[in-house]
Amino acid sequence: MSDKKYKHQTGSKVVSYNKWGVIFLIPFMVVWLIFQFIPLVTTIYNSFFENYRSGLSQIGPNFIGLQNYVTIITNGDLINYSKNTMIMWIIGFIPQIFFSLLLAAWFTDPSLRLKGQRFFKTVIYLPNLIMASAFSMLFFTLFADSGPINSILVNMGVISQPFKFMSNVTAVRCLVGFMNFIMWFGNTTILLMAGMMGIDQSLFEAAEVDGATATEVFWKITLPILRPILIYVLITSLIGGLQMFDVPQILTNGTGDPTRTSMTLIMYLNKHLYSKNFGMGGALSVFLFIITGVLSLIVFRISYAGEVK
Amino acid sequence: MSTNNGTSKGMNIHVRRFIAYAVLGILSFLCLIWFYILFINATRSNSELGRGFTILPGGYLLTNWNNLIHGTLPIMSGMLNSIIIAGLSAGLCVYFSCMTAYAIHAYNFKGKKAIFTFILMIMMIPTQVTVLGFISFMGKLGLMDSFVPLIVPSIAAPVVFFYMKQYMDSNLPLSLLEAARIDGSGEFSTFNRIVIPLMKPAIAVEAIFTFVSSWNNYFTPALIISSDNKKTLPILIAQLRSADWLKFDMGQVYVMIAFSIFPVIVVYLVLSKYIVGGVTAGGVKE
Structure with missing residues (x-):
């Protein structure tokens, strides 16, 4: 603390310190209004207008009510790209939650006494910090027709011809899902570990005395107690999955090939933004806003509502 | 038996x-x-x-590196732009998130609970859903192709705010602030001279996370930036992908990817103890 001598405040003077609370909130609020709130309102506003370029001529903006919403549903785009996004999310999420639960249970199991935990945790968390676009570019070069993976597989005699990963629907989707799995399972493991370490040890001791096996302990004690944190992981991962962009965008150069089967919702939004089709882009954004908004509320209810005292 | x-x-x-x-x-x-x-x-x-x-x-390695920096991609300016944007974002984000958290933590005023609830509710909403309005409004403000829309929004970061708030709950006793008041310290200077130094561990963790996520961000910068000399590394990676890459020197392609990934890996390995420990703190405490 400063050693300068300050004049003491007289006790009788009532100073309203609390106005500083409001002052300190100003930067957040102003920035949020300009960079989040006004954009949100503008997005919703745009969704009610016909507004795009056709060749060199600009169509609109003309008010067309809910027509953009009708179009985006009836032409099948929204359903198709939602389906792609969900398929790739699930391909990544199933191994992610499976291995995260397994690893978290092992790391926190005192009877196992695993050595090198620091090392393993450091390694499995590493891919989470890697630039997704660079990681995806790396996979694109590694799994290219003449890339190292094909060269290794051919040399080992697994296949006789290079496998065209990028032209195979399942291969592309699985690559995207696999990258998401590798990038996120470490993060989930660490979250679940924190939950497991919070469980009262006496429960485990009691189970051991009663002769429960490690598997029984996991299914009958650990999992039920972890339910809230599992729901948190599931929903935040789903929100993240809906935002899936960098990995499939770079892997397929924005085309979502083969035949747009790996095109995600945000890639589709990105296409509209580049072609300046603000009406359709707006309608798509509002859909995404509603879905993520509902999911966010669930997360808020299960995890954060108790924080506000 | x-x-x-x-x-x-x-x-x-x-x-x-x-x-x-x-x-x-x-x-x-x-x-x-x-x-x-x-x-x-x-x-x-x-x-x-x-x-x-x-x-x-x-x-x-060195040959590939030399070919890359003397090639057509503005890789060195890309690196510099990424550092400037990520560095300033991280700095502004942690400072103002501390300030917002401090406002909720240390003061009582009308509507405080409502604001706290509100910030937590918007925490999970992704930026992608408002990006359309974001770029059209930035266009109106004349901020397209500028770093401002990539840096300033980090001031309003609900997740970082929440981390700071939780850290304050367990590490910043209000009696300390009372003592500073009795010593005659002004509220703003208390924040800068007492609160910020006490928040250093939390600031370090969140600064790293904010830096990395800004460094890795591809979606928004690709929509905002158009001039070559302002492009960040992820945009250059995307450009490499959309170029007719078979004509490329693959050695250069790999060096470019390595150049974008390895700095983060090195920093991570040095600081991994703090980073892995910091992951859980933003989430739920069950």
Whole structure:
């Protein structure tokens, strides 16, 4: 603390310190209004207008009510790209939650006494910090027709011809899902570990005395107690999955090939933004806003509502 | 047959331990092998790469590097732009998130609970859903192709705010602030001279996370930035992908990817203790 001598405040003077609370909130609020709130309102506003370029001529903006919403549903785009996004999310999420639960249970199991935990945790968390676009570019070069993976597989005699990963629907989707799995399972493991370490040890001791096996302990004690944190992981991962962009965008150069089967919702939004089709882009954004908004509320209810005292 | 201990019913402890190490080994391999291949390939020439993969590195790392920085991609300015944007974002984000958290933590005013609830509710909403309005409004403000829309929004970061608030709850007693008031310290200077130094551990963790996520961000910068000399590394990676890449010197492609990834890996390995510890703090505490 400063050693300068300050004049003491007289006790009788009532100073309203609390106005500083409001002052300190100003930067957040102003920035949020300009960079989040006004954009949100503008997005919703745009969704009610016909507004795009056709060749060199600009169509609109003309008010067309809910027509953009009708179009985006009836032409099948929204359903198709939602389906792609969900398929790739699930391909990544199933191994992610499976291995995260397994690893978290092992790391926190005192009877196992695993050595090198620091090392393993450091390694499995590493891919989470890697630039997704660079990681995806790396996979694109590694799994290219003449890339190292094909060269290794051919040399080992697994296949006789290079496998065209990028032209195979399942291969592309699985690559995207696999990258998401590798990038996120470490993060989930660490979250679940924190939950497991919070469980009262006496429960485990009691189970051991009663002769429960490690598997029984996991299914009958650990999992039920972890339910809230599992729901948190599931929903935040789903929100993240809906935002899936960098990995499939770079892997397929924005085309979502083969035949747009790996095109995600945000890639589709990105296409509209580049072609300046603000009406359709707006309608798509509002859909995404509603879905993520509902999911966010669930997360808020299960995890954060108790924080506000 | 009256045994009642777990080992006789369940799997033997040694078998379980062996399985655990095997699975951990395989997963670690799956996490690291890509970076190993990347490193090997970055050290080999284009013609060597054409002949297939080898286990040992080649001797072309510096040649590839020289070719890359003297090539058409503005890679050095890309690096610099990424550092400027990520650095300023991280700095502004942690400072103002502390300030917002401090407002909620240390003061009582009308509507405080409502604002706190509100910030937590908007926490999970992704920026992508408002990006359309974001770019059209930035266009109106004349901020397209500028760093401002990539840096300033980090001031309003609900997740970082929440982390700071939780850290304050357990590490910043209000009595300390009372003492500062009695000593005659002004509210703003208390925040800067007492609160900020006490928040250093939390600030360090969140600064790293904000820096990395800004460094890795591709979506928004790609929509805002159009001039070559303002492009960030992820935009250049995307450009590399959309170029007719078969004509490229693959050695250069790998060096470019390595150049975007390895700085983060090095920083991570140095600071991993703090980073891995910081992951959980933003989430739920069950």
